[in-house]
Amino acid sequence: MLTERLxxxxxxxxxxxxxCWRDLMSKTLCPMDMKSDHAAQFQAQTRLLELGPVxxxxxxxxxxSWRRTPRLIRQSDPxxxxxxxxIAGSVGVTHAGREAVHGPREMHVADTSQPFHCVTGALxxxxxEVPRKLVPLRKERADLLLTRRLPAEEGYGSLLAQLLAQLLxxxxxxxxxxxxxxGPRLGLIIVxxxxxxxxxxxxxDASLAPETRQRTLTLRIRAFIEDNIGDPGLTPPAIAEAHHxxxxxxxxxFRQEEDTLAVxxxxxxxxxxxxxxxxxxxxxxxxxxxxxRWGFPRAADFSRVFRRTxxxxxxxxxxxxxxxxxxxxxxxxxxxx
Numbered sequence: 198m199l200t201e202r203l204x205x206x207x208x209x210x211x212x213x214x215x216x217c218w219r220d221l222m223s224k225t226l227c228p229m230d231m232k233s234d235h236a237a238q239f240q241a242q243t244r245l246l247e248l249g250p251v252x253x254x255x256x257x258x259x260x261x262s263w264r265r266t267p268r269l270i271r272q273s274d275p276x277x278x279x280x281x282x283x284i285a286g287s288v289g290v291t292h293a294g295r296e297a298v299h300g301p302r303e304m305h306v307a308d309t310s311q312p313f314h315c316v317t318g319a320l321x322x323x324x325x326e327v328p329r330k331l332v333p334l335r336k337e338r339a340d341l342l343l344t345r346r347l348p349a350e351e352g353y354g355s356l357l358a359q360l361l362a363q364l365l366x367x368x369x370x371x372x373x374x375x376x377x378x379x380g381p382r383l384g385l386i387i388v389x390x391x392x393x394x395x396x397x398x399x400x401x402d403a404s405l406a407p408e409t410r411q412r413t414l415t416l417r418i419r420a421f422i423e424d425n426i427g428d429p430g431l432t433p434p435a436i437a438e439a440h441h442x443x444x445x446x447x448x449x450x451f452r453q454e455e456d457t458l459a460v461x462x463x464x465x466x467x468x469x470x471x472x473x474x475x476x477x478x479x480x481x482x483x484x485x486x487x488x489x490r491w492g493f494p495r496a497a498d499f500s501r502v503f504r505r506t507x508x509x510x511x512x513x514x515x516x517x518x519x520x521x522x523x524x525x526x527x528x529x530x531x532x533x534x
Contacts, residue, residue, distance in 0.1 A: 205242040215239035228269040233261035249381030252326040262316040277326045279307040286320035293343040304347040353394035466491045475518045
């Protein structure tokens with residue numbers, strides 16, 4: 198499991214809640230002057246997730262305002278880009294001589310080295326703290342993006358939002374495939390996606406390091422594969438054409454991965470079919486129909502590759518799961534009786 202810290206004002210006496218929240222935010226993120234008309238009965242909660250040098254903190258907070266002043270900047274400056282992704286509610290921002298209001302799915306960036314002022318009603322959002330030195334953009338260019346709306350429903354913004362949603366969803370369930378050593382790796386992916394989003398917005402992709410562009414392109418290709426995995430026409434040449442790159446470059450990207458591109462596509466398709474075969478709700482769906490749903494139009498070819506991968510024919514796997522499920526149901530019935 199990844200390491201995280203949970204803070205809830207409900208765990209504190211009402212009179213102490215706002216002061217404790219202000220201290221936590223100032224010490225964890227950067228010193229800020231915070232105010233709220235609800236301070237007497239303030240409610241907020243956050244999970245702080247450390248991913249190497251990157252911090253992720255989903256939060257729910259009551260109406261409040263916070264201000265980063267020149268005096269507070271002189272007092273302490275982590276030199277971070279602070280990224281906010283509202284999920285519900287909106288944030289009004291005054292920063293770098295500009296004003297904007299950002300609603301759900303509209304990311305924006307602030308620079309902790311410059312004064313800013315934010316006002317919000319009840320807010321559910323995800324915050325990111327990313328060291329400015331890790332983002333390969335010239336500061337004067339990146340400053341053009343401060344307070345600018347960065348959509349989270351398309352392009353690199355969508356990839357970043359999807360990664361955060363998946364990661365935080367797994368943590369909320371108390372499960373997930375990631376261990377402590379994966380934290381810095383996930384942090385690097387977040388830095389790459391944020392850098393690509395900012396550079397793309399500025400139309401300055403050339404300013405990104407080649408390895409950053411390659412990692413981000415690989416993530417885009419993986420997302421494209423997941424969105425089109427049921428299409429039998431999803432092949433390496435089709436992927437190369439969709440991303441306006443050569444076939445040889447696609448293969449070169451995946452040469453650094455665990456699987457070749459063709460093997461990766463086949464494995465993801467097999468995993469989808471195997472999942473459906475073990476779903477009791479799909480017992481009446483013919484196996485060849487399940488295979489076709491996930492990009493295997495020829496039943497004989499599917500059966501052969503499935504058996505080679507999992508060691509049993511698809512029909513036998515389905516029968517085993519069905520028998521095991523029936524046995525559990527019979528035992529539960531006897532116990533109830």
